[in-house]
Amino acid sequence: MSSLENCPACGASATRSHPVLTAPFIAAYVLERPIEPCRLMICDDCGLWFFDRRYSDAEMAKLYGNYRGDGYFEVRHHFEPWYTRAFNDHLGRDPKEIAARNAATSAFLEESDDRKTFATILDYGGDSGQFMPPGLGGEKFVYELSDAPCVPGVTRIADKKDFAAEGYDLVMLCHVLEHAPDPASMLREMHAYLAGPEARLYVEVPYERGCNLKFAPPTDAYRAWLKFVTRLPAPLITLLDFYSSGFRDRFSLIPPLGFFKMHEHINFFDALSLKRALEATGYQVVHCATEGRCVRALAHRPA
Numbered sequence: 001m002s003s004l005e006n007c008p009a010c011g012a013s014a015t016r017s018h019p020v021l022t023a024p025f026i027a028a029y030v031l032e033r034p035i036e037p038c039r040l041m042i043c044d045d046c047g048l049w050f051f052d053r054r055y056s057d058a059e060m061a062k063l064y065g066n067y068r069g070d071g072y073f074e075v076r077h078h079f080e081p082w083y084t085r086a087f088n089d090h091l092g093r094d095p096k097e098i099a100a101r102n103a104a105t106s107a108f109l110e111e112s113d114d115r116k117t118f119a120t121i122l123d124y125g126g127d128s129g130q131f132m133p134p135g136l137g138g139e140k141f142v143y144e145l146s147d148a149p150c151v152p153g154v155t156r157i158a159d160k161k162d163f164a165a166e167g168y169d170l171v172m173l174c175h176v177l178e179h180a181p182d183p184a185s186m187l188r189e190m191h192a193y194l195a196g197p198e199a200r201l202y203v204e205v206p207y208e209r210g211c212n213l214k215f216a217p218p219t220d221a222y223r224a225w226l227k228f229v230t231r232l233p234a235p236l237i238t239l240l241d242f243y244s245s246g247f248r249d250r251f252s253l254i255p256p257l258g259f260f261k262m263h264e265h266i267n268f269f270d271a272l273s274l275k276r277a278l279e280a281t282g283y284q285v286v287h288c289a290t291e292g293r294c295v296r297a298l299a300h301r302p303a
Protein backbone atom coordinates (compact mmCIF):
# COMPACT_ATOMS: atom_id res chain seq x y z
CA MET A 1 0.00 0.00 0.00
CA SER A 2 1.32 3.45 -0.84
CA SER A 3 0.36 6.82 0.61
CA LEU A 4 -1.30 9.70 -1.22
CA GLU A 5 -1.53 13.38 -0.20
CA ASN A 6 -2.75 14.92 -3.47
CA CYS A 7 -6.32 14.56 -4.68
CA PRO A 8 -6.53 11.76 -7.27
CA ALA A 9 -9.39 13.61 -9.03
CA CYS A 10 -8.10 17.18 -9.42
CA GLY A 11 -4.49 17.04 -8.22
CA ALA A 12 -4.86 19.68 -5.47
CA SER A 13 -3.31 18.93 -2.10
CA ALA A 14 -5.94 17.76 0.36
CA THR A 15 -6.51 20.27 3.10
CA ARG A 16 -8.36 18.23 5.70
CA SER A 17 -8.29 14.70 6.99
CA HIS A 18 -10.03 12.44 9.52
CA PRO A 19 -8.43 9.49 11.31
CA VAL A 20 -9.90 6.14 10.21
CA LEU A 21 -9.03 2.44 10.42
CA THR A 22 -8.44 -0.19 7.77
CA ALA A 23 -11.46 -2.52 7.76
CA PRO A 24 -10.89 -5.81 9.62
CA PHE A 25 -11.95 -7.77 6.51
CA ILE A 26 -9.56 -5.78 4.27
CA ALA A 27 -6.72 -6.07 6.79
CA ALA A 28 -7.03 -9.86 6.85
CA TYR A 29 -7.99 -10.63 3.25
CA VAL A 30 -5.97 -8.05 1.31
CA LEU A 31 -3.30 -6.45 3.49
CA GLU A 32 -2.50 -9.54 5.57
CA ARG A 33 -1.75 -7.51 8.70
CA PRO A 34 -3.64 -6.27 11.77
CA ILE A 35 -6.06 -3.34 11.38
CA GLU A 36 -4.30 0.01 11.58
CA PRO A 37 -4.99 3.73 11.39
CA CYS A 38 -4.93 5.64 8.12
CA ARG A 39 -6.58 8.86 6.98
CA LEU A 40 -9.68 9.88 5.09
CA MET A 41 -8.56 12.93 3.08
CA ILE A 42 -10.90 15.69 1.95
CA CYS A 43 -10.09 17.83 -1.08
CA ASP A 44 -11.64 21.26 -0.57
CA ASP A 45 -10.86 22.10 -4.20
CA CYS A 46 -13.16 19.56 -5.87
CA GLY A 47 -14.82 17.86 -2.91
CA LEU A 48 -13.43 14.34 -3.35
CA TRP A 49 -13.00 12.20 -0.25
CA PHE A 50 -10.29 9.56 -0.49
CA PHE A 51 -8.03 7.45 1.68
CA ASP A 52 -4.35 8.30 1.86
CA ARG A 53 -3.48 4.58 1.81
CA ARG A 54 -3.78 3.15 -1.72
CA TYR A 55 -3.89 -0.47 -2.81
CA SER A 56 -0.92 -1.79 -4.78
CA ASP A 57 -1.45 -3.84 -7.94
CA ALA A 58 -0.86 -7.03 -5.95
CA GLU A 59 -3.44 -5.99 -3.33
CA MET A 60 -5.97 -5.11 -6.04
CA ALA A 61 -5.40 -8.57 -7.54
CA LYS A 62 -6.00 -10.18 -4.13
CA LEU A 63 -9.19 -8.21 -3.53
CA TYR A 64 -10.75 -8.52 -6.99
CA GLY A 65 -9.18 -11.75 -8.27
CA ASN A 66 -12.07 -13.90 -7.10
CA TYR A 67 -14.43 -11.06 -6.22
CA ARG A 68 -17.46 -12.25 -4.25
CA GLY A 69 -16.38 -15.87 -4.83
CA ASP A 70 -16.36 -18.51 -2.06
CA GLY A 71 -12.98 -17.53 -0.57
CA TYR A 72 -13.94 -13.86 -0.53
CA PHE A 73 -17.32 -14.59 1.02
CA GLU A 74 -15.94 -16.82 3.77
CA VAL A 75 -13.38 -14.29 4.99
CA ARG A 76 -15.77 -11.38 4.68
CA HIS A 77 -18.56 -13.21 6.50
CA HIS A 78 -16.13 -14.16 9.26
CA PHE A 79 -15.19 -10.51 9.91
CA GLU A 80 -18.60 -9.05 9.02
CA PRO A 81 -21.20 -11.65 10.11
CA TRP A 82 -23.93 -9.30 8.87
CA TYR A 83 -22.60 -9.76 5.30
CA THR A 84 -24.73 -12.78 4.39
CA ARG A 85 -24.53 -15.36 1.62
CA ALA A 86 -27.89 -14.22 0.23
CA PHE A 87 -26.71 -10.61 0.07
CA ASN A 88 -23.42 -11.63 -1.57
CA ASP A 89 -25.10 -13.80 -4.18
CA HIS A 90 -27.86 -11.34 -5.05
CA LEU A 91 -25.61 -8.32 -5.57
CA GLY A 92 -26.08 -7.24 -9.17
CA ARG A 93 -28.37 -10.22 -9.86
CA ASP A 94 -31.76 -8.98 -8.65
CA PRO A 95 -33.98 -8.41 -11.73
CA LYS A 96 -35.72 -5.47 -10.04
CA GLU A 97 -32.41 -3.79 -9.24
CA ILE A 98 -31.16 -4.38 -12.81
CA ALA A 99 -34.34 -2.95 -14.34
CA ALA A 100 -34.22 0.12 -12.06
CA ARG A 101 -30.55 0.77 -12.82
CA ASN A 102 -31.09 0.41 -16.56
CA ALA A 103 -34.10 2.74 -16.48
CA ALA A 104 -32.07 5.35 -14.61
CA THR A 105 -29.14 5.07 -17.05
CA SER A 106 -31.48 5.38 -20.04
CA ALA A 107 -33.23 8.40 -18.54
CA PHE A 108 -29.93 10.12 -17.86
CA LEU A 109 -28.64 9.49 -21.40
CA GLU A 110 -31.96 10.65 -22.81
CA GLU A 111 -31.97 13.97 -20.93
CA SER A 112 -28.22 14.59 -21.36
CA ASP A 113 -27.49 14.57 -24.99
CA ASP A 114 -28.59 14.91 -28.60
CA ARG A 115 -26.97 11.60 -29.38
CA LYS A 116 -29.51 8.83 -28.68
CA THR A 117 -28.27 5.84 -30.65
CA PHE A 118 -25.02 3.96 -30.46
CA ALA A 119 -23.97 1.29 -32.96
CA THR A 120 -21.46 -0.25 -30.54
CA ILE A 121 -21.37 -0.20 -26.73
CA LEU A 122 -18.64 -1.42 -24.39
CA ASP A 123 -19.32 -1.83 -20.67
CA TYR A 124 -15.87 -1.83 -19.05
CA GLY A 125 -15.92 -4.09 -15.98
CA GLY A 126 -19.63 -4.67 -16.54
CA ASP A 127 -20.08 -8.15 -15.01
CA SER A 128 -22.48 -10.10 -17.27
CA GLY A 129 -23.49 -7.11 -19.37
CA GLN A 130 -26.81 -6.81 -17.53
CA PHE A 131 -26.37 -3.07 -16.96
CA MET A 132 -26.40 -2.00 -20.60
CA PRO A 133 -30.01 -0.84 -21.06
CA PRO A 134 -31.67 -3.09 -23.69
CA GLY A 135 -33.40 -0.02 -25.16
CA LEU A 136 -30.06 1.47 -26.24
CA GLY A 137 -29.86 -0.97 -29.17
CA GLY A 138 -26.52 -1.45 -30.89
CA GLU A 139 -23.97 -4.24 -30.62
CA LYS A 140 -23.07 -4.79 -26.98
CA PHE A 141 -19.78 -5.92 -25.49
CA VAL A 142 -18.64 -6.33 -21.91
CA TYR A 143 -15.04 -6.30 -20.75
CA GLU A 144 -14.94 -8.62 -17.77
CA LEU A 145 -12.19 -10.76 -16.28
CA SER A 146 -14.48 -13.15 -14.44
CA ASP A 147 -16.07 -15.81 -16.61
CA ALA A 148 -19.62 -14.97 -15.57
CA PRO A 149 -21.87 -15.99 -18.49
CA CYS A 150 -23.21 -13.00 -20.41
CA VAL A 151 -26.84 -12.01 -20.68
CA PRO A 152 -28.34 -12.66 -24.15
CA GLY A 153 -27.20 -10.24 -26.82
CA VAL A 154 -23.90 -9.35 -25.11
CA THR A 155 -20.44 -10.56 -26.12
CA ARG A 156 -17.73 -10.89 -23.49
CA ILE A 157 -14.22 -9.64 -24.20
CA ALA A 158 -11.74 -11.10 -21.72
CA ASP A 159 -8.56 -9.61 -23.16
CA LYS A 160 -8.02 -5.92 -23.97
CA LYS A 161 -6.11 -6.85 -27.11
CA ASP A 162 -9.44 -8.04 -28.52
CA PHE A 163 -11.02 -4.58 -28.25
CA ALA A 164 -12.18 -3.14 -31.59
CA ALA A 165 -9.31 -1.06 -33.00
CA GLU A 166 -11.75 1.64 -34.16
CA GLY A 167 -13.21 1.99 -30.65
CA TYR A 168 -16.84 2.07 -29.45
CA ASP A 169 -19.63 4.64 -29.76
CA LEU A 170 -20.46 4.40 -26.08
CA VAL A 171 -18.09 3.26 -23.34
CA MET A 172 -19.63 2.66 -19.92
CA LEU A 173 -17.56 2.78 -16.74
CA CYS A 174 -19.99 2.04 -13.92
CA HIS A 175 -19.14 1.50 -10.26
CA VAL A 176 -15.45 1.12 -11.07
CA LEU A 177 -13.80 4.48 -10.26
CA GLU A 178 -14.66 4.33 -6.55
CA HIS A 179 -12.41 1.24 -6.33
CA ALA A 180 -9.52 2.60 -8.41
CA PRO A 181 -6.20 3.50 -6.72
CA ASP A 182 -5.54 5.88 -9.63
CA PRO A 183 -8.86 6.99 -11.16
CA ALA A 184 -7.13 9.51 -13.48
CA SER A 185 -5.06 6.85 -15.22
CA MET A 186 -8.20 4.72 -15.59
CA LEU A 187 -10.05 7.62 -17.23
CA ARG A 188 -7.09 8.24 -19.55
CA GLU A 189 -7.08 4.59 -20.51
CA MET A 190 -10.66 5.01 -21.80
CA HIS A 191 -9.45 7.52 -24.45
CA ALA A 192 -8.29 4.65 -26.64
CA TYR A 193 -11.65 2.86 -26.47
CA LEU A 194 -13.76 5.77 -27.73
CA ALA A 195 -14.52 5.91 -31.44
CA GLY A 196 -13.60 9.57 -31.98
CA PRO A 197 -15.05 12.88 -30.74
CA GLU A 198 -18.67 11.81 -31.32
CA ALA A 199 -18.30 8.81 -29.02
CA ARG A 200 -19.48 9.11 -25.43
CA LEU A 201 -18.10 7.99 -22.09
CA TYR A 202 -20.74 7.27 -19.46
CA VAL A 203 -19.46 7.16 -15.88
CA GLU A 204 -21.47 6.14 -12.84
CA VAL A 205 -20.27 5.98 -9.22
CA PRO A 206 -22.14 5.66 -5.93
CA TYR A 207 -22.86 8.85 -4.00
CA GLU A 208 -21.72 8.09 -0.45
CA ARG A 209 -20.40 11.41 0.65
CA GLY A 210 -22.97 12.64 3.15
CA CYS A 211 -21.44 10.94 6.20
CA ASN A 212 -21.26 13.07 9.33
CA LEU A 213 -17.75 12.78 10.84
CA LYS A 214 -18.20 14.98 13.91
CA PHE A 215 -17.50 12.02 16.22
CA ALA A 216 -14.37 11.07 14.22
CA PRO A 217 -12.43 14.34 14.57
CA PRO A 218 -8.77 14.91 13.70
CA THR A 219 -7.78 15.23 17.37
CA ASP A 220 -5.07 13.49 19.39
CA ALA A 221 -7.70 12.05 21.76
CA TYR A 222 -9.62 10.38 18.93
CA ARG A 223 -6.39 9.10 17.32
CA ALA A 224 -5.43 7.59 20.67
CA TRP A 225 -8.86 5.93 20.88
CA LEU A 226 -8.39 4.37 17.42
CA LYS A 227 -4.94 3.15 18.40
CA PHE A 228 -6.55 1.53 21.45
CA VAL A 229 -9.24 -0.06 19.23
CA THR A 230 -6.57 -1.75 17.09
CA ARG A 231 -5.40 -3.61 20.21
CA LEU A 232 -8.85 -4.86 21.29
CA PRO A 233 -9.71 -8.57 21.05
CA ALA A 234 -11.16 -9.49 17.65
CA PRO A 235 -14.79 -10.02 18.82
CA LEU A 236 -14.87 -6.52 20.33
CA ILE A 237 -13.50 -5.03 17.10
CA THR A 238 -16.25 -6.87 15.19
CA LEU A 239 -18.90 -5.43 17.54
CA LEU A 240 -17.51 -1.93 17.16
CA ASP A 241 -17.37 -2.39 13.38
CA PHE A 242 -21.03 -3.53 13.37
CA TYR A 243 -22.08 -0.55 15.49
CA SER A 244 -20.11 1.93 13.33
CA SER A 245 -21.19 0.45 9.98
CA GLY A 246 -24.82 0.28 11.08
CA PHE A 247 -24.90 3.94 12.03
CA ARG A 248 -23.08 4.89 8.85
CA ASP A 249 -25.57 2.95 6.68
CA ARG A 250 -28.72 4.03 8.47
CA PHE A 251 -27.97 7.55 9.65
CA SER A 252 -24.93 8.62 7.59
CA LEU A 253 -23.14 9.22 10.87
CA ILE A 254 -20.10 7.73 12.54
CA PRO A 255 -21.38 7.29 16.13
CA PRO A 256 -19.47 8.28 19.29
CA LEU A 257 -16.44 5.97 19.75
CA GLY A 258 -17.15 4.40 16.36
CA PHE A 259 -14.83 4.42 13.38
CA PHE A 260 -14.96 5.07 9.64
CA LYS A 261 -13.27 2.20 7.84
CA MET A 262 -11.24 1.88 4.69
CA HIS A 263 -12.96 -0.85 2.70
CA GLU A 264 -13.36 -1.53 -1.04
CA HIS A 265 -14.42 1.99 -1.97
CA ILE A 266 -11.42 4.29 -1.71
CA ASN A 267 -12.75 7.36 -3.57
CA PHE A 268 -16.02 9.12 -2.73
CA PHE A 269 -17.14 11.38 -5.55
CA ASP A 270 -19.81 14.02 -5.86
CA ALA A 271 -20.85 15.68 -9.13
CA LEU A 272 -18.14 18.34 -8.92
CA SER A 273 -15.27 15.97 -8.17
CA LEU A 274 -16.34 13.59 -10.93
CA LYS A 275 -16.56 16.49 -13.38
CA ARG A 276 -13.14 17.75 -12.33
CA ALA A 277 -11.63 14.27 -12.70
CA LEU A 278 -13.02 14.03 -16.24
CA GLU A 279 -11.84 17.51 -17.21
CA ALA A 280 -8.36 16.89 -15.77
CA THR A 281 -8.03 13.83 -18.00
CA GLY A 282 -8.97 15.49 -21.29
CA TYR A 283 -12.76 15.11 -21.45
CA GLN A 284 -15.47 17.62 -22.11
CA VAL A 285 -18.39 16.95 -19.79
CA VAL A 286 -21.79 16.96 -21.50
CA HIS A 287 -23.79 16.44 -18.32
CA CYS A 288 -23.01 15.48 -14.74
CA ALA A 289 -25.43 15.12 -11.83
CA THR A 290 -26.05 13.49 -8.48
CA GLU A 291 -29.32 11.57 -8.48
CA GLY A 292 -30.22 9.81 -5.24
CA ARG A 293 -27.38 7.44 -4.38
CA CYS A 294 -25.59 7.80 -7.74
CA VAL A 295 -23.38 10.32 -9.47
CA ARG A 296 -23.56 10.11 -13.26
CA ALA A 297 -21.61 11.83 -15.99
CA LEU A 298 -21.60 11.82 -19.76
CA ALA A 299 -18.48 13.08 -21.50
CA HIS A 300 -16.58 12.99 -24.76
CA ARG A 301 -13.14 13.77 -26.10
CA PRO A 302 -13.15 17.03 -28.07
CA ALA A 303 -11.74 16.79 -31.61
Ligand SMILES: [Zn+2]
Nearest residue numbers: 007010043046
Ligand atom coordinates in the same frame (compact mmCIF):
# COMPACT_ATOMS: atom_id res chain seq x y z
ZN1 LIG B 1 -9.72 17.42 -5.71
